[in-house]
Amino acid sequence: MSLTSPNDKPALRRELKRRRRALSAEQQRQAALALCQRLKQLPEIRRAKRISLYLPVNSEIDPTPLIPWLRKRRVAIYLPVLRPFSANSLWFVAYDANTPMIHNRFGIAEPCPRFAVQRRHRLPAWALDTLIVPLVGFDRQANRMGMGGGFYDRSLSFMRHPGPAPALIGVAHACQQVASLPVEPWDIPLTAVASDTGVVRPIKTG
Ligand SMILES: Nc1nc2c(c(=O)[nH]1)N(C=O)[C@@H](CNc1ccc(C(=O)N[C@@H](CCC(=O)O)C(=O)O)cc1)CN2
Numbered sequence: 223m224s225l226t227s228p229n230d231k232p233a234l235r236r237e238l239k240r241r242r243r244a245l246s247a248e249q250q251r252q253a254a255l256a257l258c259q260r261l262k263q264l265p266e267i268r269r270a271k272r273i274s275l276y277l278p279v280n281s282e283i284d285p286t287p288l289i290p291w292l293r294k295r296r297v298a299i300y301l302p303v304l305r306p307f308s309a310n311s312l313w314f315v316a317y318d319a320n321t322p323m324i325h326n327r328f329g330i331a332e333p334c335p336r337f338a339v340q341r342r343h344r345l346p347a348w349a350l351d352t353l354i355v356p357l358v359g360f361d362r363q364a365n366r367m368g369m370g371g372g373f374y375d376r377s378l379s380f381m382r383h384p385g386p387a388p389a390l391i392g393v394a395h396a397c398q399q400v401a402s403l404p405v406e407p408w409d410i411p412l413t414a415v416a417s418d419t420g421v422v423r424p425i426k427t428g
């Protein structure tokens with residue numbers, strides 16, 4: 223266990239990525255299945271008709287075992303796509319077996335630009351019912367740490383204002399939980415975090 227100052231975000235991010243990289247392929251597979259069992263129980267997932275998830279890289283927990291279950295329920299599935307000409311923000315683009323895919327600059331598979339630019343293939347984030355958000359770390363209060371690009375925080379900044387808003391379900395391996403994470407002024411709070419071993423929801427105070 224390496225010691226990192228709670229205020230050294232880059233060091234903590236490295237440590238948490240190191241932890242998930244240490245999982246074996248079999249542990250990864252078991253964790254993905256356990257996560258998906260938990261996700262299927264959440265009201266925010268069960269009532270969603272439009273949901274975004276992500277395709278995992280770098281030992282992220284894999285939410286894709288959920289896809290066949292979602293398809294059976296006729297849920298529309300969307301993927302985050304790096305938005306062109308707009309720094310560090312995301313589009314949410316329809317995804318099915320026929321969607322043409324490319325690898326983006328981070329090596330993550332996403333719907334190709336020619337498909338994604340077409341408005342009918344996208345949904346604004348506020349029109350999604352639920353987003354499954356990839357995490358590098360989380361704490362007991364469901365505070366989150368991501369890859370450090372601010373992609374989700376930027377794409378969800380509309381949630382500071384009244385209006386329709388999706389549920390946000392962070393997902394991670396249990397080993398990515400820490401006692402407490404620094405909360406930044408731009409952080410958009412999650413509804414809950416699900417891992418392979420449980421679900422945490424923020425306790426409301428004040
Ligand atoms: N699977 C997945 N898709 C996602 C995200 C994510 O975290 N996971 N994102 C969430 O925001 C967006 C992409 N954001 C990213 C932000 C930074 C880096 C990044 O810095 N990558 C490093 C390597 C990281 C590592 O080794 O762990 C790099 O490419 O140098 C990658 C993706 C949209 N799609």
Ligand SMILES: Nc1ncnc2c1ncn2[C@@H]1O[C@H](COP(=O)(O)OP(=O)(O)OP(=O)(O)O)[C@@H](O)[C@H]1O
Nearest residue numbers: 366367368369370371372373374375376379406408
């Ligand atoms: N709404 C926003 N507008 C402008 N800049 C933002 C916004 N949200 C976050 N940022 C910037 O993005 C950078 C990364 O933020 P942070 O370290 O919290 O990333 P993260 O939440 O871990 O990453 P991600 O959202 O990609 O998972 C910060 O420098 C922050 O200033």
